Amino acid sequence: MYQMYAGGHMIEVERVQTGVRMEKRLLKVLKGFAELKDITLGDLLEGIVLHAFEGKSPFGKESLAQIGELKKIYGMTLHASDSHKLKEKAA
Numbered sequence: 001m002y003q004m005y006a007g008g009h010m011i012e013v014e015r016v017q018t019g020v021r022m023e024k025r026l027l028k029v030l031k032g033f034a035e036l037k038d039i040t041l042g043d044l045l046e047g048i049v050l051h052a053f054e055g056k057s058p059f060g061k062e063s064l065a066q067i068g069e070l071k072k073i074y075g076m077t078l079h080a081s082d083s084h085k086l087k088e089k090a091a
Helices: 024-037 041-053 061-074
Strands: 002-006 009-013
Touching: 024 041, 024 061
Parallel strands: none
Antiparallel strands: 002 009
């Protein structure tokens, strides 16, 4: 069990290990951003998803600028409009 911070108190949750496959450059950007914020990749993904579930943006202007720089560093050219259109490269 782990605890998450919520409005002044911690919420106890149960986390599970998952083997999610993700586009390589996207993962590099996410890992780099998590490192900048000194949080785990799992914490970052939880935050993104919880915000999305409520129709809220998970990132402010400063964070978006940092993500933009990471996208340049890792050569990530994908956009939201590309989601659900990605396929694996042939082996």
